[in-house]
Amino acid sequence: MPQHTKEVQEEKLAEVKAIFSSYLDRKKQRKTEERFSILEEIYTRNDHFEVEALYIQMKNKGSRVSRATVYNTLDLLVECNLVTKHQFGTQTARYEKSFGFKQHDHLICNDCGHVHEFCDPRLGDIERMVGQLFQFKISQHALVLHGSCTLEDCPHRIKLPSEQLS
Secondary structure (H helix, E strand, O other): OOHHHHHHHHHHHHHHHHHHHHHHHHOOOOOOHHHHHHHHHHHOOOOOEOHHHHHHHHHHOOOOOOHHHHHHHHHHHHHOOOEEEEOOOOOOOEEEEOOOOOOOEEEEEOOOOOEEEEOOHHHHHHHHHHHHHOOOOOOOOOOEEEEOOOOOOOOOOOOOHHHHOO
């Protein structure tokens, strides 16, 4: 990783830790090592993740964090807007870090569940126009498009048993 990128990542991590610390103070919640290790683990990821996957990844790294602490900490991180919770049409929620990241939307593959992020500034124009039209102050939006990837060599594509034989 280039030195500049690493420095920016460390600065962002310090900033989110400070925001979380302040939030915990305001809510009269304990500031524990486990909560901050969960925050750090999330902010080193670059994907959408499920709670159980985060918990297992942390356990595999030797963390002593409990499953309940992961769930409870994620709730706190969502409340203070450091993490966004998504329901992409499934029963299992997925999460992503959100501090300092631009508004974006999602394409969800029906075949494998892979999440593709995209940003199109025209959506912001539509949002402003709709807000004006209905005299509504829009605070956020979420656009999720579901479909199937048509790339034959898609690395996320799940092969059917009949396809694995060829």
